[in-house]
Amino acid sequence: MEISKNFDFKSAEAKWYAHWLENKYFESTPDEREPYTVVIPPPNVTGILHMGHCLNNTIQDILVRRARMMGKNACWVPGTDHASIATEAKVVQMLRERGIQKASLSREEFLSYAWEWKEKYGGIILQQLKKLGCSLDWNRTSFTMDADYYKSVIHVFNDLYGKGYIYRGKRMINWDPKAKTALSDEEVIFKEVQGKLYFLQYQIVDNQGQVVPLSEGGITIATVRPETILGDAAIAVNPSDDRYKHLIGSYAIVPLIDRKIPIIGDEYVATDFGSGALKITPAHDMNDNQIGIKHGLQVVDILNEDGTLSSDAQLLIGKDRFEARKEIIQLLQEAGHVVKIEDYIHQVGFSERTDVVVEPRLSLQWWVDMKKISGPALTAVQDGEINFHPAKFKNLYRHWMENIKDWCISRQLWWGHQIPAWYDGEGRFVVAMNEEEAKEKFSKEFNVIDPQLKQDEDCLDTWFSSWLWPFEVFKGISNPGNKDVAYYYPTQSLVTAPEIIFFWVARMVMAGYEYMGKKPFSDVYFTGIVRDTQGRKMSKQLGNSPDLLEMIDEIGADAVRFGILIASPAGNDLLWDKSSNEQGRNFINKLWNALKLIQIWKERAKPNLTSEEVSLASDWPHQWFDARLRAASSEIDVLMAQYKLSEALKTLYSLIWDDFCSWYLEWVKPGFEKPMDQVHLDSVLNNFELLLERLHPFMPFVTEEMYHLLRTSQPIDLCVRQLDAALQPRELDEKVLNEGELLKASITAIRDARVKSQIKNKDAVTLYCSSLERTSWEAIQQLLSKQVNASDFSFTDEPIANTIQLVVGSSKMYIKSEQVLDTSAQRKTLEEELKYYEGFFASVEKKLSNEKFVQNAKLEVVEMEKKKLNDALQKITLLKESIANLS
């Protein structure tokens, strides 16, 4: 069979993915095997594949494919998340482009547009995962708003409400004025912003109730949000502050609107910040709200839900908050209230989804009382029931869990799971599975017959559905105790980004224990963040995020998978550069060329060779490679168990490039245009197959392609071939591995000597060896002679004159050549080596002559040092002899 010059990844990728699907290799149903379950972190239904997904899903695919090849029933569940805010924003934008305002639509109309949009664009990302080679069970594709899933979310809400874990309450929340919705604390990103600190002077009312003119002094406060003075309810000072304490109990006048507000004392106020007097705006600041409650202050809400000033502001009504800020300063300046304005750098909260400044706002929302369900989730991770990789995230998790706050779960959106609460006209409400049940409950609880009910307009936070993901993809709630959930749950590995440890991971653990009574997964692998070479996070805004599909198209999915993984140390961020793809491509090329070489051997192979034709006298090279493969495989097993995927791939890379290509194939290579005997060829083919097997989870396409080119009638596809569990290191391997090291060292040393003495490769040399380890040399002498073009190899006890002298291990070698020898180069090499060993000898000797060392160190350590000393001494003797022989 003709093998193409290079790997044609485009046709191979299309061919093999279709073939795998056709043969249902990725489909899983419960059977007697042990399950290996992974649920995909569901990407946003609006999402497009980026580098983060690439890393994340490559890792999952490696774990899943490997499990599949190790006899597990591997099941990787795909799906998408409805991503309420993000998706609703996209739909609103699409409508705007069509000239439709969301406000002009009914809820039903809007949702039909949203579903239309979801059907059309949603799930593109899942198609993209196929390009990457991901072995997902597509029959199990789930969506967080599937009918059953939806019902389960509503059920969970009802259940938690029934248990008293969900409540409705008026609290300060983070308000996103663009999305016009509440946000949870986790959805607010604090950024440092260069702002201004405005010092404003308020007039004071004296004992007689007279307003003191500003010219006679007032009270100065500092604020970064001057527009909020319109909502002021008090001015607070620290009761121990001598500057102000006499004012406590009197009143001040809010500028421009002349509202009379009390001056109160509260320890909360810092005397050393700003002016030492704090304006209190209970409707628009978390802390002010607390103080407001404590002192029974009135609440003046001056903002509309879109961030414009409300009629309660009395001034600048309808203006945007930032516009109002500029204008009010002008008005205050004109009225003489501005004392000074300072530059001020401070932290401002932004909405994670819309990136607008979040407003603290008082509103009625639904909450989950987290302390009620967090207990088992905390201990599970503390006790190692669930393992985090890397383990450092354990601390972070614990800290958050121990200081957990209630979770605001209502969102003022339409796209999502509508809150199952029904209200009557009088503000009474019940929580129910549906309207019918709600009516029943009303009649029972309030004795109302057939009330006019209205369902809560709001939706649930997206994470209130995705925290059910690991079991609801198996219908663990909608069809409790079914065969799938019983078999696949708990899942094994969760691979996700550390950013969502609180949003998602922690909450899944809570839901898992609450609803399944079991952990949702055994291991959580947190990937790093993909950054560019300058260490910047990849983002659309910076334009440093490469187009993944384009890249796959250019260089192939396997090269991209290799590139991202090799650059990804376990648990660290990875600085990714396109050049690591090239390393992947080069590696594929190397493999491909090995295949081409073997193909040539296959064509020339003969079943029975005459003794003259035999290319290889023994099967020593096969034994050696077998031993190397065993050692490397067990290293890889260990690394994989520790989730050190990058290290495992490096081990494989070097096994293939160095051990297999550079050494093994060279050792078994027959002479130019000579045939290879079938027995040796079979060994080579077997070994190559075993390599491809191990590489397959990392680079599925090229390995499957080569596997079939290697042997035309494979009984089974590589994708579902089972790894040979017997491939473990054996004690007897040690001998052949040592011989291999001796062979490599001698080849390298002789090649080096040839270069330094300018002996051309085509000129044959004669080798003499003086050694106490004759049996080792005997095992390798034929290969050595072939590799270094030596016409003869013999043992000697005497130095050979006019030769190049080398010390390999504890043996001496003499290279005899026709050529005139340049002894100076040789002498230099030997002397440098001697210098090194003398230095080494001195350092060991020093250590051993230290009495305290010999007294205190462990016996075996001392013994080892003595051995090192002896070895070095032997080496020094040999080197000295060689140098002496030179002259």
Add this chain to the structure above:
RNA sequence: GGAACAUUAGCUCAGUUGGUUUAGAGCAUUACUUUGACAGAGUAGGGGUCACUGGUUCGAGUCCAGUAUGUUCCACCA
């Protein structure tokens, strides 16, 4: 403000309970080689007082304390 983690070759990182060499790998770099799988190759080399300062110890990249720098998380004084 608090905490966690990190700091080893030009870059990205290994280095398991302190003692296996005078600290390793990959990539990059330099020189040389090169007509039989592979110039997308081969061989060899250069490059590190293991961030700094102390301490514990016979012995520290490894343990302890402090300092500096960086990253991340938490909190948020208007």
